[in-house]
Amino acid sequence: MSDRSTRRELLGHCARGVGLVAIGGTGVYLGRRAAAQGLWQIDPERCINIRLGATGIEACDKCATTCVLALSAVRAVNEFSRCGRCCICPAYFDVTSEVGSDGLPKGKLCPRDAIERKPIGLVDPSDPLNNFYEYVIDEQKCNGCGKCVLACKEPAGLGSIRLEVRHDLCLNCNRCSIALACPEEAFAQREIRTT
16 A cells, blocks of 8 residues: 555656646747847838938937837937047037027937036037037936937938947837837837747
8 A cells, every 4th residue: 555655646746747748848938029020129221210321300209209118219329439539519509599608509419308418538628619519318317209319310310329229228018119100110029039
């Protein structure tokens, strides 16, 4: 009798072990499959705010206005290695606004004042237009409206500012409201495989 119960216990343990391995394997498979489906990304070749050659148009604000989050998961990012650090940055200043006594436009382009202008090195007061600046985007204020991105494009800018989806903020909705509203179909789920 004790021999039979031992075998039953052993078979029961084996069956539970196999079941746990099967459940774990299914979980890993589903996790990899979900990761392979991809993340929402902005295609710079399609987005009219980013795409070269798309100038003289209004900035598309669908990323800022149609996200299900109160503050969109899309943010403007400045790639400092491409930035010219100009004194008069068309993405920072509203270059069509009135010019002040310092020779700089009075208006700023960002409606949320999300871009900070910091001098690099010593500022030469005798030649204010020959100073260089770093333009840092405050992601807590930025809502991805795209105005700075559009203004940073050639010929006025160098194209250092772009829009990106912040995946730590994105809810990764199955049917993204930005993707549905995007007139250029530039917002799409791209397959990303993890190893």
